[in-house]
Amino acid sequence: MNVIRRIWARLKKYIWIVLAVPVILGGIGWFIPAAHDSSSYQASATLSLGMYWNNDYNTPEPVIQLLTNGPFYQNNLPELWNNQKQSLLSHLNVTSLKGNLIQLTYSGASKVNAAATVNRIAQAFLKSDQERYQTRRALTDQTIQAVNQSKTNGNTDIDRERFLYQLGSDKLKMKPATLLEQATAGTGQGSNTFSPKKRAVLGIMLGLTLVFLWAVFPEFVREKEEGM
Incomplete structure (x- = not known):
């Protein structure tokens, strides 16, 4: 006491x-x-990957590797890459969600900047994905046309019909990647x-x-x- x-x-x-x-x-x-008092804002966009039997673009892990390395941006977003270079990758986070969904999250100096940047990246991926999807679809159409024009007889006709059915089924299953949720400036959260x-x-x-x-x-x- x-x-x-x-x-x-x-x-x-x-x-x-x-x-x-x-x-x-x-x-x-x-x-x-x-x-070091500074504010950063995050914005996210969600993509559903396509299905046309391209492992690099239809599987989450390879897509994450693709979007977190420089070559993709050098080829598809050269202006953005030249302006930000390695800081672009340090501010970007790509994660795998349930199923074939991936989420792109970018941290920027403002809500508008964060949303605009992540949407540019998402659109660049969708454009690249669409090109590969169209190539695969065109190849499938060419194969169907070639099989239809081929001359067969006997048991080979049955095999051809089965092959055509398989090609038609595959074509129906094919789909490109889609944007499920676009980033908007209003949803960014600032952290001081x-x-x-x-x-x-x-x-x-x-x-x-x-x-x-x-x-x-x-x-x-x-x-x-x-x-x-």
Whole structure:
């Protein structure tokens, strides 16, 4: 109990220090911006991958690799790549969702910038995907036409019909990638590292901690001296 009384007496004696330190540090935290105080905004777009038997474009893992490496942007978005280069990839996150869905998330300096950039990337992928889908579909049509024009007889006719049926079924199943959810500027969420209010609270807490240590420290010194 004597320890508590001495600490309390010390606090009352220097009450102006007890009050001033937290207030001063809180004020410093409010008025002086943090060195790395910056805001970033995220925007996301969701894609459903296509199905036309192209592993590089129809499977989530290869698509993630494709969209998180430079060559795709050098070939499909050269202007965006030249302006941002490696910072583009560091701000982009591509994840696999349920089934054949992938989500592109980009962090930008503003909501508009984040949404516009992630939508450009999504549209570039859809354009590249559409080209490959059309190529595969045209190849299937050519194969069907060639089989129809071929001359067969006997049991070979049955095989041809089966082959044509398989090609027709495959054609019906084919589909390109689609955009399920486009990023919009209104949905971006900003995150501030340390707002003035947070910095002020941190300053006050730091001040209270320093005052407490200042009031308690002499008691530790006293116990050490008495123990010697």
